[in-house]
Amino acid sequence: MFRDAVKWMAGFLNRLEEWTLVFILLGLGLLSFVQVCCRYLLGFSFIWMEELNRYLGVLIAFLGAAIGVKYGTHFSMDLVYEKVSSNRFRHGLKTAVNVACAIMFVIVAYYGWIQAVKLRQFGVRTSVLLVPKYWAYLPIPFFSAIMSFRFFDLAGKHFQAMLKGQPFTRT
Amino acid sequence: MIATIVILFFLLLFMGMPIAVMLLITTTATLAIHTNTSLAVIPQQLFNALDNSILLSIPFFILAGNVMTQGSMARRLIDVVNSFVGSFPGGLAIAGTLACLFFAALSGSSPATVVAIGSVMIPALIEAGYGEKFSIGLLTSAGSLGVVIPPSIPMILYCLVMNTSIAELFMAGIVPGLLIGGSFIAYTVYLARKNGWQRSRSVTWGERLRILKDGIWGVLLPVIVLGGIYAGVFTPTEAAAVSLVYSLLVEICIYREIGIRDVPEVCIQGAVLSGCLLFILASAMTLIWLLTSQRLPHQIADLITAHVSSGWVFLILVSILFLILGTVMDNVSAMLILSPLFAETLGRFGIDYIHYGIIMVLVIEFGFLTPPFGLNLFIAMGLTDKSLVEVSNSIWPFLAILLFCLLLVTFIPQISLFLPGLLLR
Amino acid sequence: EKITAKYGHVAPPFHGQSKAADTLADYVREKTNGAVDIKTFPFGQLGGETSLAEQVQTGTLEIATVSCAVLSNAVPQVAVLDLPFLFPDRKTAYAVLDDPEVQTKIFSYLPAKGFVGIGWTENEFRDITNSKREIRAPEDLKGLKIRVMNSPIYIDTFKALGASPTDLPFPEIYNALQNGTIDAQESPLLTSILIKATEVTKFATKTQHILTECIVVVNPDFWAKLTPDQQKIFREGAALGIKANRVVNEQLEEKLPKSGISVDQYCKENNVKVVDLTPQEREAFKAAMKVVWDQYRPKVGPELFDFVQAKVKAHSGK
Numbered sequence: 064m065f066r067d068a069v070k071w072m073a074g075f076l077n078r079l080e081e082w083t084l085v086f087i088l089l090g091l092g093l094l095s096f097v098q099v100c101c102r103y104l105l106g107f108s109f110i111w112m113e114e115l116n117r118y119l120g121v122l123i124a125f126l127g128a129a130i131g132v133k134y135g136t137h138f139s140m141d142l143v144y145e146k147v148s149s150n151r152f153r154h155g156l157k158t159a160v161n162v163a164c165a166i167m168f169v170i171v172a173y174y175g176w177i178q179a180v181k182l183r184q185f186g187v188r189t190s191v192l193l194v195p196k197y198w199a200y201l202p203i204p205f206f207s208a209i210m211s212f213r214f215f216d217l218a219g220k221h222f223q224a225m226l227k228g229q230p231f232t233r234t
Numbered sequence: 235m236i237a238t239i240v241i242l243f244f245l246l247l248f249m250g251m252p253i254a255v256m257l258l259i260t261t262t263a264t265l266a267i268h269t270n271t272s273l274a275v276i277p278q279q280l281f282n283a284l285d286n287s288i289l290l291s292i293p294f295f296i297l298a299g300n301v302m303t304q305g306s307m308a309r310r311l312i313d314v315v316n317s318f319v320g321s322f323p324g325g326l327a328i329a330g331t332l333a334c335l336f337f338a339a340l341s342g343s344s345p346a347t348v349v350a351i352g353s354v355m356i357p358a359l360i361e362a363g364y365g366e367k368f369s370i371g372l373l374t375s376a377g378s379l380g381v382v383i384p385p386s387i388p389m390i391l392y393c394l395v396m397n398t399s400i401a402e403l404f405m406a407g408i409v410p411g412l413l414i415g416g417s418f419i420a421y422t423v424y425l426a427r428k429n430g431w432q433r434s435r436s437v438t439w440g441e442r443l444r445i446l447k448d449g450i451w452g453v454l455l456p457v458i459v460l461g462g463i464y465a466g467v468f469t470p471t472e473a474a475a476v477s478l479v480y481s482l483l484v485e486i487c488i489y490r491e492i493g494i495r496d497v498p499e500v501c502i503q504g505a506v507l508s509g510c511l512l513f514i515l516a517s518a519m520t521l522i523w524l525l526t527s528q529r530l531p532h533q534i535a536d537l538i539t540a541h542v543s544s545g546w547v548f549l550i551l552v553s554i555l556f557l558i559l560g561t562v563m564d565n566v567s568a569m570l571i572l573s574p575l576f577a578e579t580l581g582r583f584g585i586d587y588i589h590y591g592i593i594m595v596l597v598i599e600f601g602f603l604t605p606p607f608g609l610n611l612f613i614a615m616g617l618t619d620k621s622l623v624e625v626s627n628s629i630w631p632f633l634a635i636l637l638f639c640l641l642l643v644t645f646i647p648q649i650s651l652f653l654p655g656l657l658l659r
Numbered sequence: 660e661k662i663t664a665k666y667g668h669v670a671p672p673f674h675g676q677s678k679a680a681d682t683l684a685d686y687v688r689e690k691t692n693g694a695v696d697i698k699t700f701p702f703g704q705l706g707g708e709t710s711l712a713e714q715v716q717t718g719t720l721e722i723a724t725v726s727c728a729v730l731s732n733a734v735p736q737v738a739v740l741d742l743p744f745l746f747p748d749r750k751t752a753y754a755v756l757d758d759p760e761v762q763t764k765i766f767s768y769l770p771a772k773g774f775v776g777i778g779w780t781e782n783e784f785r786d787i788t789n790s791k792r793e794i795r796a797p798e799d800l801k802g803l804k805i806r807v808m809n810s811p812i813y814i815d816t817f818k819a820l821g822a823s824p825t826d827l828p829f830p831e832i833y834n835a836l837q838n839g840t841i842d843a844q845e846s847p848l849l850t851s852i853l854i855k856a857t858e859v860t861k862f863a864t865k866t867q868h869i870l871t872e873c874i875v876v877v878n879p880d881f882w883a884k885l886t887p888d889q890q891k892i893f894r895e896g897a898a899l900g901i902k903a904n905r906v907v908n909e910q911l912e913e914k915l916p917k918s919g920i921s922v923d924q925y926c927k928e929n930n931v932k933v934v935d936l937t938p939q940e941r942e943a944f945k946a947a948m949k950v951v952w953d954q955y956r957p958k959v960g961p962e963l964f965d966f967v968q969a970k971v972k973a974h975s976g977k
């Protein structure tokens with residue numbers, strides 16, 4: 064019962080992040096389109112459009128990258144995994160790579176958080192929307208933490224596979 | 235310090251680490267070892283790189299490409315082109331190349347063009363007796379026009395790191411793109427004559443018009459996008475949004491190939507892909523920040539101008555470097571790092587940023603096609619169930635043609651600079 | 660022990676602001692006998708202005724020049740120098756800015772926000788170029804799609820003038836003006852020529868609406884590491900810097916980079932119609948700005964607002 068609830072919750076969060084990404088992108092696309100029509104036909108434009116695009120762009124990059132870790136979308140050069148046939152070696156190397164990535168994102172999350180806290184403390188605002196600037200920074204610590212978690216998870220899976228000597232399959 | 239960067243870069247790259255994270259770790263480790271700057275600069279520079287409204291055009295163009303491929307625009311475009319040139323000798327192959335040229339004007343990416351046109355045309359060509367080798371080679375190579383003909387995602391990325399005008403670079407890609415497409419067609423016609431390839435049955439003008447009417451919305455999009463940019467209706471960034479909204483409207487309301495409920499499903503893959511691409515851009519610019527703060531572009535310019543006699547030699551050397559790099563990695567990442575690094579050198583040799591940008595786009599196109607690491611090759615493998623060796627063997631003649639075009643574009647800057655000079659300067 | 664520092668700004672290397680930065684760096688190196696070594700990074704190599712400000716606040720960058728427009732996001736008070744048509748002329752502006760009381764007062768708002776202000780640099784008075792018509796009165800701006808600096812007071816200024824302010828990334832400006840996506844842009848005429856905007860917008864009006872003043876900001880922790888003597892040397896270097904800045908900008912007016920001709924001659928040769936506002940025309944613009952002034956008096960604080968007004972009055976016409 065409890066397990067089912069957790070599973071459902073995880074599935075829901077997974078879909079939530081994907082839907083958020085798609086809807087923000089489509090929403091911005093639509094807004095830009097409306098902006099073009101307004102400016103061309105009515106000589107009127109939204110001055111806040113540029114700023115909104117810039118700050119949501121940060122969100123999109125980090126959110127997309129976080130989902131990318133889940134699906135293995137990130138580009139990498141996997142030559143070594145094709146040339147070497149030892150399963151244990153390949154799982155071991157993947158474990159090391161994923162641990163390194165996870166630690167990297169712990170660092171990004173930590174310093175991103177510090178940056179957001181400082182901006183909040185100094186009361187910096189954005190130039191057009193006049194909202195607190197630290198909002199724009201929050202996706203960095205938040206999604207870096209998620210990426211870190213996912214990389215640790217992947218590392219754990221490869222580590223177990225290495226111990227058990229399971230065959231290596233490309234994802 | 236340079237040693238640290240180079241060693242980490244290649245070590246982590248060959249360990250199969252995601253390129254974006256590899257760049258970040260290289261930067262972070264070098265910072266921690268060789269400077270006393272706080273690591274707080276990492277999120278700051280990631281943010282600074284992404285804090286730019288131009289880069290949203292990348293997800294927009296990628297999504298628009300997905301919508302057109304998963305809808306029916308790509309297929310209808312092929313029908314239109316085929317109805318016009320199908321009856322020439324080697325007609326179906328010419329139609330395939332032209333369809334790639336056309337789709338390239340809709341899509342910003344090279345693998346997407348191979349998927350959209352190749353998935354239909356490769357089986358069709360093989361069935362019509364053009365031979366597996368030629369069919370796979372032609373479509374895999376012609377698909378790479380996706381990055382040369384505007385819109386083009388590598389062009390947008392180049393303009394982002396070099397701070398130059400997207401409208402100009404887009405314009406500069408048109409003639410080289412047509413040159414390459416034209417050369418492929420010429421080669422096709424030559425082979426068709428030599429091998430006596432059959433013509434398909436000819437189509438009446440009535441049928442042509444009917445097919446054109448069916449496909450008109452797809453044919454109109456490049457006109458709208460490029461026309462809109464140069465008539466001042468929108469900026470290149472907004473053009474991306476316009477083409478996304480347009481293709482959604484056409485596929486949902488007119489062709490009814492995509493239901494409104496399918497939209498998230500159609501878009502999610504492209505959205506995640508663009509997130510990853512933007513992340514590479516941000517990581518690359520963080521490394522560039524580190525290199526710049528150590529005055530490396532300046533030292534490199536000193537070194538190069540001391541040893542390389544002219545801009546031409548420099549361009550040749552850079553092309554060779556990229557052709558080699560492109561065999562083992564994604565040239566887009568290499569371009570992101572190396573272009574700003576060479577910026578001062580370009581200035582000293584008086585090389586136009588736009589001309590250099592087109593050369594970059596061509597070597598990126600090459601990188602998509604050279605084994606062992608070539609995205610287009612992987613796509614073709616997926617489409618045809620052939621091995622990497624078989625696919626690679628099919629593209630050599632086309633690589634030779636591309637190399638010839640690259641030389642022409644390098645040594646005759648007017649090929650790329652003529653059109654922007656005429657219309658924009 | 661040797662102290663090293665990075666100094667970032669966004670001006671191109673030949674510009675007066677670059678000269679100001681280099682002057683400060685050279686002066687400090689010389690006067691401290693090399694104990695403090697400042698490396699300058701022009702052209703936004705270390706980041707855009709907003710990023711530079713944040714880097715100084717967190718100590719990842721030691722020194723930067725940041726325009727009041729951008730700085731006002733963290734320190735709303737500095738917007739007082741961006742009030743449209745604040746300075747009647749250049750001489751008054753320089754007298755006010757060089758007044759030690761004004762500097763002390765304005766810089767006093769910075770430390771609470773993570774900056775130490777040590778001096779100015781300047782990117783000239785701002786003008787308007789457009790592709791539609793001669794601009795002589797506030798009404799002429801009605802309905803113009805104009806690209807403005809991304810800062811509240813700039814946006815409010817052009818809204819008050821009836822224009823439609825919009826923002827575009829810098830590299831897009833030229834093409835957007837050329838093909839008519841936008842009609843106008845506001846920046847110093849010198850800058851307009853340098854970014855080639857004058858090739859596609861043939862009407863230039865020397866509105867001189869805002870002086871693009873920048874503050875040389877230093878990270879407080881770094882500042883605290885310097886001895887009082889060294890701090891004094893920094894301030895002297897900054898004072899020499901703004902002088903060099905103004906001289907170079909004046910020289911650039913007479914001798915543009917590459918072509919080597921003067922701004923006037925360039926405008927003649929390229930059919931750029933330059934309008935100089937008469938004192939009456941300027942008054943009309945200033946009158947139209949009353950809404951903006953009223954809006955910003957409470958925003959920057961009435962006391963500071965009146966203080967600056969009094970200083971402008973005291974220094975004008977001398």
Ligand code: NA
Binds near residue numbers: 342
């Ligand atoms: Na394209």
Ligand code: NA
Binds near residue numbers: 561605607
């Ligand atoms: Na390759």
